[in-house]
Amino acid sequence: MLKLIHTADWHLGRVLHHQSLLDEQASVLDQIIDYAITHQVDGLLVAGDIYDRSMPPAEAVRLLNQIVNRFASLDIPMIMISGNHDSAERLGFAAEQLQKTGLHILSDLNRVSEPVHLQKGDITVQVFGIPFADPERVRNQFDQPVHDYDQAHSFLVERIQKSRDKSLPTVLMSHCFVDGAQTSESEKTLSVGGSDRVSYEPMLDFDYVALGHLHGPQFRGAQHIRYSGSPLKYSFSEHKHNKGITLLSFDSKGLVEQQHLPLSSQRDVRVIEGMLDEVIAQGKEDPHNHDYVMVRLADTTALLDPMGRLREVYPNVLHIEKRLLQPEQVGQANREHIKLDAPKLIADFYQQIQGEPLTAQQQTIVEQALNQLNKEPSA
DSSP, X not given: OEEEEEEOOOOBTOEETTEEOHHHHHHHHHHHXXXXXXXXXXXXXXXXXXXXXXXXXXXXHHHHHHHHHHHHHTTOOEEEEOOTTSOHHHHTTTHHHHGXXXXXXXXXXXXXXXXXXXXXXXXXXXXXXXXXXXXXXXXXXXXXXXXXXXXXXXXHHHHHHHHSOTTSOEEEEEXXXXXXXXXXXXXXXXXXXXXTXXXXXXXXXXXXXXXXXXXXXXXXXXXXXXXXXXXXXXXXXXXXXXXXXXXXXXXXXXXXXXXXXXXXXXXXXXXXXXXXXXXHHHHHHOTTTTSEEEEEEOOOSXXXXXXXXXXXXXTTEEEEEEOOOOHHHHHHHHHHXXXXXXXXXXXXHHHHHHSSOOOHHHHHHHHHHHHHHHHSOOO
């Protein structure tokens, strides 16, 4: 068997609510290398968005350099395409020379019909890559009357279909948004109004389609047209994702098996819901309280410094959402609050600060102090 790993959307240099994820990214990339060694894979497919932005920070570049060197030392070829977050020109620097070392960077649209051949014994798999390309670029570069992403993508797929050797198993890599697939908040919109979608039908004829761009592991149209998903949770909307990579096995006739292999992060990304006091009590017993957390609070009353109180038990809480009251509830809450007499207001404030109610003795002291104030003449 010839084995490949399909991964995508590394987004090296990504931050989550201003929190750098570089350490977590290094950890999951180590796990991918471990999988490559354990399963004795013959190639790594990275389907775009290697970096999180077109001009990545130096630390992200250093991390990619380390990963490339480690795969090269294992003699495992890497094939990557540029995504919408990458700069195709920067990522593709010295691509022709790097091919000799086993690093194949497919970022030039003019070369989409040129395959990379991976071999093991009598098995040869040809791999084609379609880097992210908007319709305007395809239209200008190939002088074609394409007006949306679907037309541009279909045109590039057709070029590959005409040049492929149909006697060999064929993998297509593409960074695109297949119509109907599930999205998350962390994915950058390609266009407005849905014109960024592409059809899966032109890709049905390939043995496997390694997709990038969407962060949730999923297939679209057929089991062999698949997003591996991102290796980490890059927004709180992804907190239920089962992150991982896809292990592929080929024989001389085509795809034999695909398997999802899970990845775990040093800190999970979680959403916790409940009343503030309940969440704090839970945090005191939570063995994973250092995860990255968003808290959805069910409290409908005013809260004093909820972030500060939460960080005492969840030091990496990054965001708070508070249930919004309906307008009629707001009016009712305000009227009820006004009705509170001074002792009740003080008792409520004390409980917010101390986390416990006034004792009977303290209530007596408050009442005595208020009575004394009411007896004093106003200035």
